[in-house]
Amino acid sequence: LNQLRWDPTLREWVAYATHRQDRTFLPPAEYCPLCPTRPGGFPTEVPRESYEIAVFENRFPSFAPNAPVPDEEGSVLTPTAPGRGICEVVLYSDDHDATLATMSERRIRNLIEVWADRYEELGASEEVEYVFIFENKGEAIGVTLHHPHGQIYGYPFIPPRPAKELEAAREYREHEEGRCLHCDLLSQEHEDARRVLIKGEHFTAFVPFYAHFPFEAHVYSRRCAPSIADLESAERRDLASVLKRLLVDYDSLFGFSLPYMMVMHQAPTDGGAYDGIAHFHIEFYPPNRTADKLKYLAGSETGAGAFIMDVLPEVSAETLRGKIEGS
């Protein structure tokens, strides 16, 4: 069942995918469904003995290309719709124990090629209005499989958070003589410098002035490229280098492989005009506020939508930068 129900109070769709209740949950490593199928071994999702990077349709998709019209009709106030879209799993490596942080820059660079290819292919699909590339890493985030992998959701609508961001950027552009909101934010971060973590040739990693998580980091393209597919070769190479450095430093922060959510924000694929509005960037939200304490999205964050932070971004940036300079 893939079904959308409209919440008129928040003016957003909620996706229902009840079959996901049955998805594989933290299997032992020898029964990992994302490892290659070894000779004589059990058949995994990957019918090969080895692979570099592989992408497949999620067996338990939140959105599906042929989702039927829901039996539940809803009402004028609360309509329903088929949960049509595409959900893919991206396998970063056939090495079960690898993480993005332990991979070579070259592998990350090649992964960027794959992400760009998926953005273009899924974005060309009529039902997909937004290609959302992301990774949930670590049990603290709720991952059900440890094998290094990310996901891609091809949404049949522009999801609320990117939509809000795009609306802000569009209004800023209208009121500030065509200026890009993200370019100006990046300039401000460069000028201030206190929250800048890594300054590559084409990308900058920084803790945003308004971070919502203690060690949140954003990785911005210096050029106003609308999507990952618009990045030039040198930019892709630099992005791989900046990501590698940031991820290694994340892992040295508390001395263990840091859980995080990694999400990419870029231009929707709904046929609209987003030049100067969508500015490709990656956001990382690690849930840890200390080695053994997590930041929970509790009453204020979930019920009021208001984040309460107990660490200033300048302080967490200084802590992270200490790790970077020492590495």
Added chain:
Amino acid sequence: VSTLDASWWITAGRTNVQEEPEVKKEREAKDDGRYIIFYTFEDEEEED
């Protein structure tokens, strides 16, 4: 597993063509009809 389309090579449409890693993209159908795509890069053997 059947091959849906022949293996093909992504060619770069950007300016620094010589710097693009060449990639082989193979799309196959799984037993239950879902697709799987394998990306193989020429430069992976020169791992840094």
